[in-house]
Amino acid sequence: MALTEEDKRLEEAKAGKAPWRKFGPYLSERQWGTVREDYSPGGTAWEYLPHDEARSRAYRWGEDGIAGISDESQYMCFALSFWNGKDPILKERLFGLTGNEGNHGEDVKEVYFYLDNLPSHAYMKYLYKYPQNPYPYTDLVETNKKRTREQPEYELIDTGIFDKDEYFDIFIEYAKSNPEDILIRIRVENRGEREAPLTLLPTLWFRNVWSWKEGVKKPTIALENEGCLRAQHPWLGQYRLLFKGADETLFTENETNMERLFNAESASPFVKDAFHRYLIDGDRTAVNPAKTGTKAAPLYRITVPGKSGSTIEMRLVKSTSALEPDLVDQETVFKTRIQEADAFYSSITPFPLSDDMRLVQRQAFAGLLWNKQCYIYSVKDWLKGDPLQPKPPKCREEGRNQHWPYFEVRDIFSMPDKWEYPWFASWDLAFHAVSLAMIDPEFAKSQMILLTREWTMAPNGQIPAYEWCFSDVNPPVQAWASMRIYQIEAKRHGTKDCSFLERMFQKLLLNFTWWVNRKDAEGRNIFEGGFLGLDNIGAFDRSLAPPSGGILLQQDGTGWMGMYCLNMLQIALELATNDPVYEDMASKFFEHFVHIANAINNVTEQQEGLWDKEDGFYHSMLIQPDGKRILLRQDNMAGIIPLFAVATNDAYVPKQFPDFKKRFRWFADHKPEMLTNIADMTKLGQEGRVLLAFANQTKMTRTLKKILHPDEFLSPYGIRSVSKKHEKHPFSIELSGKKFFLDYEPAESTCGLFGGNSNWRGPVWFPLNYLLIESLQKFDHYYGCDFKVECPTGSGNMKSLWEVSQDLTKRLISVFLKDQDGRRPLWGENTKFQTDPHFRDYLFFHEYFHGDNGKGLGASNQTGWTAIVAKLICQLAEYNPKEAEKKKEHVH
Known part of the structure; x- marks a missing residue:
């Protein structure tokens, strides 16, 4: 592909020939x-x-x-x-x-x-x-x-x-x-x-x-x-x-x-x-x-x-x-x-696109680029004060971010929103970077590296969450983002930046270890994590200890760690192509994945698995101080996240990496009981592929039955963050004499748990929808087009998992596109924005969207992670049903 003038400018900047990024x-x-x-x-x-x-x-x-x-x-x-x-x-x-x-x-x-x-x-x-x-x-x-x-x-x-x-x-x-x-x-x-x-x-x-x-x-x-x-x-x-x-x-x-x-x-x-x-x-x-x-x-x-x-x-x-x-x-x-x-x-996007799709994609990229910000902050200087200014009160030394005196940054960050969120957030940034990789892979890579530099990352491996509290815990999606950036750059530019991948792998090893030591302190292989970015998705505040005491074992925390294992395994195998040392690391993450997968699925009187056989869904478990276990049947996005723990290894992997194959076979031969409740790792799928996943075919199908049901998770505009069933049947639990509830709220939250301006109680959020779409494509890569599920549930329409992913993609994109009446769902009933020629084609990229009608909600210009719609448009345009196996973008 011939370089555009902008590509040439970016090459000049990369080579240090011209400071195009200076202003x-x-x-x-x-x-x-x-x-x-x-x-x-x-x-x-x-x-x-x-x-x-x-x-x-x-x-x-x-x-x-x-x-x-x-x-x-x-x-x-x-x-x-x-x-x-x-x-x-x-x-x-x-x-x-x-x-x-x-x-x-x-x-x-x-x-x-x-x-x-x-x-x-x-x-x-x-x-x-x-x-x-x-x-x-x-x-x-x-x-x-x-x-x-x-x-x-x-x-x-x-x-x-x-x-x-x-x-x-x-x-x-x-x-x-x-x-x-x-x-x-x-x-x-x-x-x-x-x-x-x-x-x-x-x-x-x-x-x-x-x-x-x-x-x-x-x-x-x-x-x-x-x-x-x-x-x-x-x-x-x-x-x-x-x-x-x-x-x-x-x-x-x-x-x-x-x-x-x-x-x-x-x-x-x-x-x-x-x-x-x-x-x-x-x-x-x-x-x-x-x-x-x-x-x-x-x-x-x-x-x-x-x-x-x-x-x-x-x-x-x-x-x-x-x-x-x-x-x-x-x-x-x-x-x-x-x-x-x-x-x-x-x-x-050199594929056929409607003018309206191009408009949406172009403005999504524009918002992503406009939301860059020079971020300057030295926690040490902030805590102690400046020589020419009044000394801060003594209590500041015990205040916010006191445990991060080494954090000292003056750099350009991609912000969620330069007004409502004019500070970086670690998991938001990962989604920004994946979209940015389409247009500026060098900047995208710099963002991932920034999070792991010695002046941002804690010595113990923790990645700072966001300015209000660096010590909070966001989902560990940096390994996923790093691999996706690597793949996107390789596809668009034909170059594989292995040094970037290796650099990230080494730092993320520290972060992975921090997660294992801090969020699975008792060695269950089932993880906690706190609110994990889903601020008020549960009946009680997950950023605090459970109201009755005890421990909350989280299906989303465990799902993220399973996904983390597979992301690191995938990176290790990629690096092992040039350095066999990484083959050992791939084996390590494979073994860790098997232990986590076994733990989350192993539901017995002695084991604390989180798979609910009766409900066909992953739920969190509260272990009370007296040892009593309560499975919290809250149907929310946290129960979908275990599906993100999925990857396929192509047939060439065992031949190219014989040591990895030995470890793989050893588990299958010596610990088959650990594999019985999870995806069958010994069964070959399409073109000899092997599936690594928390959910076997039965679990995945049962979970999708809920996800694709219009009266539960499936909205006309994507997947809701809480099942609509809770509208009529709210979840409730009594702890320490007080009742706690989770109901379905499709718009702004009426609940002040953790973040009153955030709402994971029903609206559609783009980032996790995107990860679900990728996961479905990975499952399809293994099962093939002959494996079908009902979509929507109850409709009688049977679709392959790839077709389901395309269906969800279209629903998400339709939030922004004009319908047959020329109206954009994100504007809701606002006539001025819907019809006025000086408003209707200028777009907001909201934080989240109404779970029933697609209206934009939350921060109006949080283009950061909602800009992932630009990637969805590209994937939809690139897909050619007649040449599916050749053209569709698989994420192995």
């Missing part, structure tokens, strides 16, 4: 309210630095802005600010409710879309919808405050602010002429009938790194001449921001307004919130008349006619001489970059 969308969309910026005694991050103080306080660990970019170390930042002449606040950052204000947790209250982006960020496009009438801050806060968990969230669209089309569509585009020459185009479209005023401040500033310790040189931005800002940084060097037609230029310092916040003297008379005070309060003394500072903006006051638009062009360029060229021919550069983006994405 990108690395600016957060919310730095306030984060753990990093929290210096409170009690760890009250939301209250310590709220939105109202964000404009006045210099951040310690990062910056935020709207449609912003920065360099990789986030020394220099650029973003957009707006004022419609009526708002009480200059719109410098996105507004939303804190975790304690929202009736379902934190929630951004803005409408913005990620429209396009390239892995090199040579082209980027973003859309922000800004009302022309006063922004309803008070209404959003007060109305949500009055709502209960049983009521839906009150969103910006619900206020009626867009009803008369009195708003601006503000399109922000970036195109790189070269890696350090960035053209900026801001197009404002007035969607209303009447002309309307708008003030724009395209703002350039430096992150404050000088207020925390002695001896740090301060950068400067100065007005070089009319239409040119000169930005000088001791490490970045010199840049210029070129512009035309500004009404004036404003300057201040990125310093905390101590007078406003603490009634104390500020380090400078010109502080961070100067532009707000200058415009909103009319304070002419707020900005520096000397036209110098660390934060600057050309100011444009424009009046946009109704149903018309206005364009502003700028250029941010590395300075290599005293004189710089003008704004150059922007139209040509933008046109070229857009054409190159079209060519690149056409090469990613």
